[in-house]
Amino acid sequence: TxxxxxxxxxxxxxxxxxxxxxxxxxxxxxxxxxxxxxxxxxDDVIKFLRREVKRGNQYDGILLDPPSFGRGKKGELYKIEDQLMTTLDLVHEVLGEDPAFVLLTSHTPGFSPIVLGNLLRQYHDAGTYECGEMLLTGKPGVNDLPNGNWARWINTPS
Ligand SMILES: C[S@@+](CC[C@H](N)C(=O)[O-])C[C@H]1O[C@@H](n2cnc3c(N)ncnc32)[C@H](O)[C@@H]1O
Structure with a gap:
């Protein structure tokens, strides 16, 4: 943000x-x-996005960093395996006519760069997809510390 x-x-x-x-x-x-x-x-992400869809609010780009497991504002259960697809569906509903990007990161084992990229690929034929591993980098000679994975869709002209 x-x-x-x-x-x-x-x-x-x-x-x-x-x-x-x-x-x-x-x-x-x-x-x-x-x-x-x-x-x-x-707020709970799913409740909020549903309200944004109803209100007709639109976004040019969305960054998501969902938890493996969490609770919404009123205790709503968020399990990435169960809620991520609903979240992504809603994310794509609130994107505007000509959006710029969607960036998805995850710290959950099994959600590899390719898995995250494949999840995003379901929504757009055109554009550029990139993915990789997030790293905390240190001084020269210090090993990088893996910190999760990322994938992004950029709405580049085809
Ligand atoms: C991996 S962290 C993201 C942290 C974020 N990137 C930051 O720098 O603040 C996942 C976040 O999801 C939040 N969360 C868990 N369940 C949620 C839900 N149902 N709706 C919205 N946020 C939720 C948690 O409170 C947690 O801060």
Whole structure:
């Protein structure tokens, strides 16, 4: 969210955990993004996306970092194996006419770069797909620390 806001995007940041949203807001402040156009939402992702579809709100790009297992604002169970497809369906419903990208990351064993890429590929024929492993990198000579996987769809002209 902060990288997108810094690049000039109007953002909507959602997490079911109030603490996580407070932490993100604190990070925004530390990055001089206190006044950036970011909607901070504490809600269950599926309930929120369904409401956004009904309201007709549309997005140019979406970044998702779903948990392996979590709880929504009112205790709704989120299991990545059960809820990710519904989440992705809704994500693609709220994308606008000519969206820019969808970036999906995961820290769940089994959700490899190729699996994440294949999940995104179901929605668009055109565009560019990329995927890889997320790494925390250190000083030269320090081993990289694997931190999950990512895949993204970019709406490049075909
Ligand atoms: C892998 S973390 C993402 C952290 C995020 N990338 C960040 O930097 O703040 C997954 C997040 O999903 C949230 N979560 C779990 N269940 C949820 C749900 N049903 N709806 C929305 N968020 C949920 C958790 O609170 C957790 O912060």
């Amino acid at each position: 902060l990288a997108a806001a810094q690049a000039g995007a109007q953002c909507c940041h959602l997490d079911a955990s109030k603490g996580m949203v407070e932490w993100a807001r604190e990070n925004a402040k530390l990055n001089q993004l206190e006044e950036a156009p970011i909607r901070w939402i504490v």
